[in-house]
Amino acid sequence: MKKLFAWIWLIAIYVSFIAPFSLTANAQKSRVKTMPTNTNQNMPNGLQFRLSEGVTGAETREKQPVAETNPLSQNETGNLLKRIPAIKPEAGDQTDFAKRAGTLPAPKTGVQIPVKFPAPEQLNPRDVDQSKLPLEVVRFSPAGEVKLAPDLNVTFSQPMVAVTSQEQAAQIVPVQVTPLPEGNWRWLGTKTLMFDTKSRFPMATKFTVRVPAGTKSANNQTLQKDVVWTFTTPPPKVETMIPQNQITRRDALMFVSFDQEINAEAVIKTISVTAQGKRLPIRPATQAEIETDSSVSYYAKTVQPKRWIAFRAINSDGLTENALPGASQITVTIEKGTTSAEGPLTTTQAQSFGFQTYSPLKFQKAICGWEGNPNCSPFEQWFLQFNNQIDTTNFTAEMVKIEPAVENLKIYPGGNNIYIQGYKKGRTTYKITVDGSLKDIYGQTLAAPATATIKVGSAPVSLYSQGGTMVVLDPTAKPAFSVYSTNQPSVKVRLYSVEPTDWKAFQEYFRRINYDDSTKKPAIPGRLISDKVVNIENKPDEMVETRIDLSEALNAGFGSVIIDIEPTVKRDKYDRARIFTWAQSTNIGLDAFVDSQELVGFATDLKTGKPISGVELSIYPNGKQVVQSPKSKV
Incomplete structure (x- = not known):
């Protein structure tokens, strides 16, 4: 029985797997044998369609019946599966369920307000008789605290005056202003009333505006209740303060200007000048004193009249000489409560500024290039800094001594500094001495000579030339090109012989000389004549000229x-240091005047500057042709 079962199993496998392939192959053979000999071999490439007659006998081909089989029992199926090797588990076969971090919160919903648009009253406006509505004040300005009030305007809901002349309409003024400055009332149309001041509403003032109840419109409608509001302009504010954050003389004038007119006699009583914890007596400056001070005189002329005050400190005996203590911080305070000449309001907080009186002249420091420079180069400027401004009228360069000597030395004062220029040697320490006779603008001298040292380090590596992208060689000398360098051992020099027609190609190459992109650079025009290394004279930290x-x-x-x-x-x-230059060696100098219609060329002798005759001038390129002129007879 087992053998029979095994044979049946083998036959079933054969029928279900092997036989169908065999049948398919036979069917293909049959179709190939009966296929017409007219093929598509000679047809052109591409998508082609062919319609032909069907193959005879296809409907009578023998169909293989499906083999009869019996299903295996569960035990028999299990025995077959036991023959399969067990599946070995691998790391990572079992993982936790990939649950997402969380659900995003639902979007917040808005509140829907069922409102029709446009509103029914807009679609079907009621026929309202505006003349029967009560009179109202629609808008007004200014109101509250304002920096400036040039005018006042009030708008009503109904016409207030008839359409008539301004003179007649201006007699109807249903608005009360307290206090009322100089100006005129006028109507803008029939609903808006404006008050034009002569200049502006006074500063430092609180104004009250009232439209009284019972005011009637041109339609005879009445304002039901008073409409009252206020607006306020600010008290005096300091605008200009002199001297501020400066070092001054001990008898300096002080100047303060405001944003409005003031009473100088009243304001000076609220000004305090303090130094070293003490209040100093002051008095107003005279006109002669103001005119002798260029700074105060300038501002007194530019500021509007009656808006400024100039004053100065005095000693106990009333004199001004050295009234301010020396080397001290001076504080000027305009105390709160300062009054205005325009209105009754006073300042609510103090306003102040400060300056310093000069100290004895002292040397502070020597600086190379800039403050905090880590490496002083031989080519950087020095300056000596003092605490006071130097008196340039009494300064001479001989007051400054430098050891060792500096070539091409130039010394000059400026402000609080003495500047030193010249060619210094690298890796050298210089000693600078300033004579004690040096004076500042206050007439003081140094108590003793001032000394300083500056340590010059190595010069930065450099390479450059003069003349730009094109140079004309000196016609009176041997044709050579100068290169200037510092701390360079040698340079690589390439020379290309070129013609004037190569100028455009030279420009194209020079334009892209430092491009880093993938753009293909044009070739250097001309013929390579020389490619060599030129040694440079060894002079550490000095600029060297190489011809x-x-x-x-x-x-x-x-x-x-x-x-x-x-x-x-x-x-x-x-480092992209590179010199790329077109040099021309000639005895002929060319110049031209060009406008929209013509070009006039000139040829001269470079050695003498005289015009040259017999010179042939040409323009290149001009399309593909070279335009030439007759030989010059100039």
């Missing part, structure tokens, strides 16, 4: 050459 001989790139000393120079040693990967 590059150009004779080999010229024709008998004349022509054009592109000079390409780079240092052999770079400071870092960002």
Whole structure:
């Protein structure tokens, strides 16, 4: 029985897997044998469609019946599955359920207000007789605290005057203002009343405006109750303060201006000047004293009249000389309660400023380049800083001594500083001495000579030339090009012989000389004549001039050459030091005047400056042609 069952199992496997493939292959063979010989081999490539007659006999082909089988029992199926190797578990087979962090909160819902738009009363406005509505004040200005009040206006809900002349309408004024400044009332239309002041509403004043109840409109409607409001303009505010945050003489004038007119006699009583914890006596400055002080005189003329006050401190005997203590911080305070000449309001808080009187002249420090400079270069400017301004009228360069000597030395004062320029040596310590006779603008001298030291470090590596992208060589000297460098051991020099027609290509290359993108750079025009390394004279921390001989790139000393120079040693990967110049060696100088219609060229002798005759001038490029003029006879 078991053998029979095994044979049946093998036959079933054969029928279900192997036989269908065999049948399919036979069917394909049959179709191939009966397929017409007219194929698509000679048809062009692409999507093609062909319609042909069906194959005869396809409907009579033998169909294989499905084999009869019996299903396996559960035990028999289990025995078969036991033959399969067990599945080995691997790490990570079992994981926690991938539950998301959380559900996002539901969006907040708004409150729907069922309102029709437009409103029914807008769609069907009621026919209301405006003349029967009570009179109202619709708007008014100014109100509250304002910085400035140029005018006053009030608008009513109904016409207040008939359409008539301004003179007649202005006689109807249903508004009361207390206090009322100089000005005129006028109507803007029939509903708005405006008060135009002569200049503006006075400052430091509180104004009360009242439209009394019972006021009637032109339609004979009545205001039911009083409409009252106020507005206030500010008390005096300090605008200009002199001297502020300055170092001054001990008899300096003080100047204060305000944003409104003041009574100088009353204001000076509220001003206090203090120093060293003591209040100093003051008095108003005279007109002669004001005119002798250029700063105070200038502001007194520019500020509006009656808005400023000038004053000064005095000694116990009433004199002004040295009335302010020396080397002291001076504080000027305009105390609260300061009055205005325009209104009754006074200031509610103090306003102050300060300055300092001069100290004995003292040297403070020596600076190279700028304060905090970590490395003083030989090419940086020095300056000596003092606490007071130097008197330039009595200053001479001989007051400053420097050891060791500085070449091309230039010394000059400016403000609180003495500036020193010149060629210094690197890695050298300089000693500077300033003579004790140095004076400041207050007539003081140094108590003793001032000394300072400046340590000059190494000069930064540099390489440059003069003349820009094109130079004309000196016609009276040997054709050579000067390169200036500091702490450079050598440079790589390439010379290209070029013609004037190469100028445009030179410009294109120069325009892209430092491009870092993937754009293909144009080639350097011309013919490479020389590519060599030129050694530079070894002078540490000094600027060295190196002359590059150009004779080999010229024709008998004349022509054009592109000079390409780079240092052999770079400071870092960002160093782009490079000299790329077009040099021309000629005895002819060219110049031109150009307008929208013509170009007039001039040729002169570079050595003498005289006009040259027989010179052929041409313009290139002009399209693809070279436009030439007859030989010049100038």
